[in-house]
Amino acid sequence: MLKEVKVGKELMELDKKHFLHPTSSISQQQENGPRFIFTEGKGIYLTDISGKKVIDGMSSLWNVNIGHGREEIAQVAQEQMTKLAFTSCFATFSNEPAIRLAAKLASIAPGDLNAVFFTSGGSESNDTAFKLARHYWILKGQPNRQKIISRSKSYHGVAMGATSATGLKPFRDFTNSISPDFYYVEGSSVEALREEIEKEGPETIAAFISEPVQGAGGVNIAPKGYFEEVRKICNEYGILMIADEVITGFGRTGKFFGMEHYGVSPDMMCFAKGVTSGYAQLGGVILSDKIHKDFIEHSRDTLLHGYTYSGHATACSVALKNIEIIERENLVENSRLMGEEMLKGFKFLQDKHQIVGEVRALGLIGGIEIVKNNKTGERFENQISPKLVAEAAKRGLIVRSVTFDQDTLVFAPPLNINKDEINLMIDILDETISAVEQEVLSAF
Structure with missing residues (x-):
């Protein structure tokens, strides 16, 4: 364990010194280092250098359709x-x-x-x-x-x-x-x-x-x-x-x-x-x-x-x-079926949480809009989805936020995901939204 910690620290410093990351905050990289240093992938999961295992809810960049580790x-x-x-x-x-x-x-x-x-x-x-x-x-x-x-x-x-x-x-x-x-x-x-x-x-x-x-x-x-x-x-x-x-x-x-x-x-x-x-x-x-x-x-x-x-x-x-x-493996059909399950989960979150606005999905690509009040459509002055992304990562789920003219969480899990894994993803989102919702709404 001590060896992994030492290697992790070494890689963190080398990353900050030599690796200019694509589509990333240079200042955040220099302040905090890389958010994850991944070492292994299997199915819908990624594992980082510390042994933390997370669901890859974005197929990395919308692209690992058949899952990791094939x-x-x-x-x-x-x-x-x-x-x-x-x-x-x-x-x-x-x-x-x-x-x-x-x-x-x-x-x-x-x-x-x-x-x-x-x-x-x-x-x-x-x-x-x-x-x-x-x-x-x-x-x-x-x-x-x-x-x-x-x-x-x-x-x-x-x-x-x-x-x-x-x-x-x-x-x-x-x-x-x-x-x-x-x-x-x-x-x-x-x-x-x-x-x-x-x-x-x-x-x-x-x-x-x-x-x-x-x-x-x-x-x-x-x-x-x-x-x-x-x-x-x-x-x-x-x-x-x-x-x-x-x-x-x-x-x-x-x-x-x-x-x-x-x-x-x-x-x-x-x-x-x-x-x-x-x-x-x-x-x-x-x-x-x-x-x-x-x-x-x-x-x-x-x-x-x-x-x-x-x-x-x-x-x-x-x-x-x-x-x-x-x-x-009939992954196209699985994408259709699991996409329907994912959308059901999004609608459950919409019914439960005030800050979950419009939800949408087509197959295994989906989005959840974040609003101050989903009954009126009123939006927050500041973007909330980045907070949700960070909180979800702590709880074991990688998702992405889009903040161009909207405040949206986006999803694209691997096409070999199953129903139990979809439900786990929704459970993590539920916990994530509950934690952040309480914090942001109490500020008003």
């Missing part, structure tokens, strides 16, 4: 690394795992999505979609179609194009110069999209991008009929429709892909995260047959876009095994 994945990665860890896919070089994964993705993707461009993650996938959309219109003789429209409260990543497309303004304010030709419309209004298209001119717009369910924006589920109308509008004005399925893909919403809930097939679909459940870095864009055929017909020069690890052999092998596990 030996099958490690074995496949080892076999592929021993045989061929990596080789470039530039200049039409290829490898079997990349080819077979592209074919597998085409077989499970909605509509006529059929040709895959591989990346290393979600931000690269969305950046790729923007570049391919703009290049597509150049090939089609309409180079003025360069504008990208996205929704308010959307999140599309932190690469330059992805940051520029993100509707959450604080991410754009982080840098003092975003890319041009990105526009934003009110998140649930079809009319706002049509008005923006008319205002800017349809002949100047390359694509519209949206998450099927907005993740980092607060788990916002689109109103009924929204995406069906968006598809019609894109068809009417000849605008490409891009689905950002980075979070929602591979069973997260109770279907393989989020857009399947709406019966809508996009022109391009971006994926990452759940394609490997976080066991390797991989993402990509799937193009419709029409877009792919147009590229084949009109493109005569080299496609001057690609990443070193596009079509990474080991990552693609991991993805193939990951998808096999999702299918074999």
Whole structure:
């Protein structure tokens, strides 16, 4: 035990000195060090260096869909690394795992999505979609179609194009110069999209991008009929429709892909995260047959876009095994069923606690809004959800807070979670909310 404490202190100091954490408070890191130093994961649980075991209620970053500690994945990665860890896919070089994964993705993707461009993650996938959309219109003789429209409260990543497309303004304010030709419309209004298209001119717009369910924006589920109308509008004005399925893909919403809930097939679909459940870095864009055929017909020069690890052999092998596990264990259906249980638990908390406002879930992605009074909808002046996140962590549950224009707890547990584990998660939340609710309400 003394050895673990010594190692923990050493790692804490090395972390503060040398590790600049993504999407973290630099001052808090320097003051307190890392909140957790994880050493092991199994199923829905993570264990830190002190031996504390916690439920991973976020699948880490919405992505560990099959759960932690899958030996099958490690074995496949080892076999592929021993045989061929990596080789470039530039200049039409290829490898079997990349080819077979592209074919597998085409077989499970909605509509006529059929040709895959591989990346290393979600931000690269969305950046790729923007570049391919703009290049597509150049090939089609309409180079003025360069504008990208996205929704308010959307999140599309932190690469330059992805940051520029993100509707959450604080991410754009982080840098003092975003890319041009990105526009934003009110998140649930079809009319706002049509008005923006008319205002800017349809002949100047390359694509519209949206998450099927907005993740980092607060788990916002689109109103009924929204995406069906968006598809019609894109068809009417000849605008490409891009689905950002980075979070929602591979069973997260109770279907393989989020857009399947709406019966809508996009022109391009971006994926990452759940394609490997976080066991390797991989993402990509799937193009419709029409877009792919147009590229084949009109493109005569080299496609001057690609990443070193596009079509990474080991990552693609991991993805193939990951998808096999999702299918074999019926995790998409489990996501649907356990999502219903999770939503029931949220509604129980809503009935019991004054500070629990609107609750929502689609499959195993959900949100709980925090308010001062759920009867009137009155909100706190200060954000309360970060307090709840900290208290839940103490009690053995990792969740995340969203404080952009709202005060919301968000959830995305692994898809192999069972009913008893859902109930345990709700019990911890119940205790957490009781503790914080008493404190914050007594202050008024």
